[in-house]
Amino acid sequence: MTAIDPTAHLTAEQIEELGRELDAIRDEVIASRGEKDAAYIRKVISAQRKLELVSRGVLLFSLFPPAWVLGTAGLSVAKIMDNMEIGHNVLHGQWDWMRDPKIHSTTWEWDHVSPADQWKHSHNELHHTYTNVLGKDNDLGYGIMRVDEDQEWHPLHLGQPLWNFVNACFFEYGIAAYDLELGENLHKRRRKNPEFRARARAVGRKIRNQVLKDYVIHPLLSGPSFLTTLAATFTANLVRNIWSHSVIMCGHFPEGVQVFERRSIKDETRGQWYLRQMMGSANISGSRAMHFMTGNLSHQIEHHLFPDLPSNRYAEVAVKVRALFEKYELEYVTGPLPRQVFSAWRKVFRLSLPNRKPGIKTPDRERELVAA
Amino acid sequence: MTSAALRSRAWKLLEMVTTPLLPSDYLDLVSPLRAGADLRGRIEAVHPETDDAATVVIRPGRGWRGHTAGQYMRIGVDVDGVRLWRAYSITSPTNRQDGRVTITVKAIPDGKVSNHLVRRVKSGTLIQLDQATGDFVLPQARPAKVLHLTAGSGITPVMGMLRDIEFDDVVMVHCAPRPQDVIFRDELHDLVADRKLRLIEVHTDTDGMLDIARLDELVPDWAERETWACGPAGLLDAAEEHWSGHGVQERLHTERFRPGVAVAGDGCGGGEVTFRATGKTVDADGATPLLDVGEEAGVLMPSGCRMGICFGCVTPLKAGAVRDLRTGEITEAEPGVLIQTCVSAAAGPCVIER
Ligand code: FES
Numbered sequence: 001m002t003a004i005d006p007t008a009h010l011t012a013e014q015i016e017e018l019g020r021e022l023d024a025i026r027d028e029v030i031a032s033r034g035e036k037d038a039a040y041i042r043k044v045i046s047a048q049r050k051l052e053l054v055s056r057g058v059l060l061f062s063l064f065p066p067a068w069v070l071g072t073a074g075l076s077v078a079k080i081m082d083n084m085e086i087g088h089n090v091l092h093g094q095w096d097w098m099r100d101p102k103i104h105s106t107t108w109e110w111d112h113v114s115p116a117d118q119w120k121h122s123h124n125e126l127h128h129t130y131t132n133v134l135g136k137d138n139d140l141g142y143g144i145m146r147v148d149e150d151q152e153w154h155p156l157h158l159g160q161p162l163w164n165f166v167n168a169c170f171f172e173y174g175i176a177a178y179d180l181e182l183g184e185n186l187h188k189r190r191r192k193n194p195e196f197r198a199r200a201r202a203v204g205r206k207i208r209n210q211v212l213k214d215y216v217i218h219p220l221l222s223g224p225s226f227l228t229t230l231a232a233t234f235t236a237n238l239v240r241n242i243w244s245h246s247v248i249m250c251g252h253f254p255e256g257v258q259v260f261e262r263r264s265i266k267d268e269t270r271g272q273w274y275l276r277q278m279m280g281s282a283n284i285s286g287s288r289a290m291h292f293m294t295g296n297l298s299h300q301i302e303h304h305l306f307p308d309l310p311s312n313r314y315a316e317v318a319v320k321v322r323a324l325f326e327k328y329e330l331e332y333v334t335g336p337l338p339r340q341v342f343s344a345w346r347k348v349f350r351l352s353l354p355n356r357k358p359g360i361k362t363p364d365r366e367r368e369l370v371a372a
Numbered sequence: 373m374t375s376a377a378l379r380s381r382a383w384k385l386l387e388m389v390t391t392p393l394l395p396s397d398y399l400d401l402v403s404p405l406r407a408g409a410d411l412r413g414r415i416e417a418v419h420p421e422t423d424d425a426a427t428v429v430i431r432p433g434r435g436w437r438g439h440t441a442g443q444y445m446r447i448g449v450d451v452d453g454v455r456l457w458r459a460y461s462i463t464s465p466t467n468r469q470d471g472r473v474t475i476t477v478k479a480i481p482d483g484k485v486s487n488h489l490v491r492r493v494k495s496g497t498l499i500q501l502d503q504a505t506g507d508f509v510l511p512q513a514r515p516a517k518v519l520h521l522t523a524g525s526g527i528t529p530v531m532g533m534l535r536d537i538e539f540d541d542v543v544m545v546h547c548a549p550r551p552q553d554v555i556f557r558d559e560l561h562d563l564v565a566d567r568k569l570r571l572i573e574v575h576t577d578t579d580g581m582l583d584i585a586r587l588d589e590l591v592p593d594w595a596e597r598e599t600w601a602c603g604p605a606g607l608l609d610a611a612e613e614h615w616s617g618h619g620v621q622e623r624l625h626t627e628r629f630r631p632g633v634a635v636a637g638d639g640c641g642g643g644e645v646t647f648r649a650t651g652k653t654v655d656a657d658g659a660t661p662l663l664d665v666g667e668e669a670g671v672l673m674p675s676g677c678r679m680g681i682c683f684g685c686v687t688p689l690k691a692g693a694v695r696d697l698r699t700g701e702i703t704e705a706e707p708g709v710l711i712q713t714c715v716s717a718a719a720g721p722c723v724i725e726r
Contacts, residue, residue, distance in 0.1 A: 210391065221389070308681055
């Protein structure tokens with residue numbers, strides 16, 4: 001619903017044809033899923049566990065600066081692997097087909113303060129179903145930011161670059177609060193709702209365990225290296241949070257990504273749903289190592305089209321998807337990480353101020369709500 | 373403090389160290405067969421028996437509690453990356469010195485697991501195990517006269533018995549298409565040479581199917597013998613009828629390998645869906661997602677995206693078969709099988725846990 005609709009040149013038949021072609025890509029991967037893929041995720045999981053174990057071991061001696069640097073770097077990478085390539089993807093059910101109860105979306109728990117089941121609801125269900133639909137997909141600005149010209153400006157938005165920075169540093173807590181719909185629940189005096197309270201308690205437990213582990217138990221085990229271990233774990237959490245926040249901002253915020261109105265998804269067909277995912281996501285280009293460290297969310301477009309395909313297959317899928325973008329003359333938004341991060345941040349700054357261009361007006365929200 | 377309490381304290385502390393994982397997640401990396409781990413086994417060798425049957429030697433984990441002759445165990449094997457569970461009779465004696473157990477597997481046409489085990493599995497492979505179970509076993513008191521009536525791979529539990537205990541008077545009637553299809557043939561013939569077994573081989577390719585009435589002529593005193601029968605359903609049905617016809621049904625013990633497997637229909641027919649937790653049963657066609665079927669019937673169904681992407685609707689499939697509406701793929705019930713109800717329809721009668 002940005003000024004010019006970049007999909008206006010497509011006919012309804014073309015959109016359905018596009019949907020069929022995407023289905024075919026999906027079917028091909030599903031038919032060829034097998035031993036190699038299973039071996040891949042098992043290898044990644046075991047590498048992550050070993051790296052975490054070794055890094056924590058090294059941190060026992062973090063009183064010595066080289067050990068601090070090595071251990072902190074290792075732990076940061078281990079935490080990033082846990083959250084991105086493993087946690088995010090396992091919780092999407094990407095590996096459920098293996099029928100291994102230890103690597104299953106219903107049993108997995110991750111190094112994160114948001115309990116897996118709450119995150120699955122807000123992420124897999126709300127965000128992936130209603131990608132970039134204003135008022136439905138809270139991932140758009142996480143309810144604390146204005147990320148599209150069509151969102152109403154409020155003086156509070158002046159502070160959004162600051163919120164965004166704070167959110168980046170404590171991203172996992174931001175996500176937990178967001179999964180809890182904390183703002184809304186406190187605001188609307190739904191605090192007493194037993195279901196909300198149970199979920200809040202679960203988050204509390206998770207936070208307690210995580211904090212105890214990172215900031216009490218492991219530092220205590222380090223004895224004389226108590227303080228340095230504490231600093232190392234704090235740093236690793238900070239690095240992990242900023243990294244995942246950056247990667248995730250690149251998925252839907254950069255310039256060129258489309259945002260949709262509620263009424264546009266009424267009676268949406270499969271083809272239209274696919275098209276919305278294509279126009280609502282952005283990729284990060286780079287090396288294999290880059291794709292790995294982003295949990296293959298660098299293939300955000302492919303991930304949004306096929307959220308449950310194993311992450312190690314997105315790279316090959318991307319080639320075919322990109323060809324479809326060309327065929328249907330659509331813009332495939334992609335770029336290297338620094339450029340995409342910069343683009344997203346620029347948008348955060350720009351939209352902290354009211355719209356400048358007189359051409360674009362804020363639509364009448366009242367009327368739209370009635371229509372939805 | 374008792375040592376048990378001390379251990380549990382230590383374990384709690386360890387859990388805090390490894391949260392959100394469990395200490396066992398790390399221990400499994402180095403010692404998957406240790407005591408206290410989920411029960412697993414390592415395949416150490418595969419010996420061919422016939423063209424399409426092989427004996428798999430398994431070193432069970434420390435938690436293995438042993439078996440009784442005639443019992444079977446379930447094993448979970450990863451075939452093409454997918455964990456599949458099957459039950460196989462144990463063919464090793466209970467007193468095997470090295471603590472290994474063996475199963476003997478016959479590759480059945482299109483059998484994913486059996487073909488994998490007979491032809492492809494490498495020694496060193498880790499598999500999942502369940503404790504031995506089954507009541508197709510010998511009684512405490514050894515019977516004076518024994519008859520084993522077996523066909524095809526139905527010989528496997530009986531072989532476990534023969535290897536375990538020596539009987540005074542034991543007859544075996546075994547059916548197989550051709551002599552070379554008789555599993556354990558050399559060993560059986562050795563037993564015969566040592567006068568420990570009387571063996572009657574029926575080669576169905578040349579002799580035709582065994583007519584149960586022929587038992588009178590093959591084993592005239594069959595009715596006095598404690599009998600263990602294992603083989604295809606046809607043979608067992610005939611045996612049960614024969615034994616009860618003569619009023620000696622309490623002497624007959626049977627084992628069916630695939631008890632009452634619901635057969636997947638042609639995939640379009642749908643079928644009766646039972647929601648086990650709520651006890652509701654309704655008819656479903658082969659095109660309506662089970663999520664809708666359940667909701668229609670007033671069953672509380674978890675759901676999310678309703679389009680197969682969020683996995684908010686997964687639930688165990690307890691029996692029967694379902695079809696994936698996106699791919700047409702049929703999934704049959706097995707322990708541990710979960711389905712997405714929003715994109716699965718009934719493919720024949722099925723039971724889901726709701
Ligand atoms: S409801 Fe989302 S996968 Fe079934």
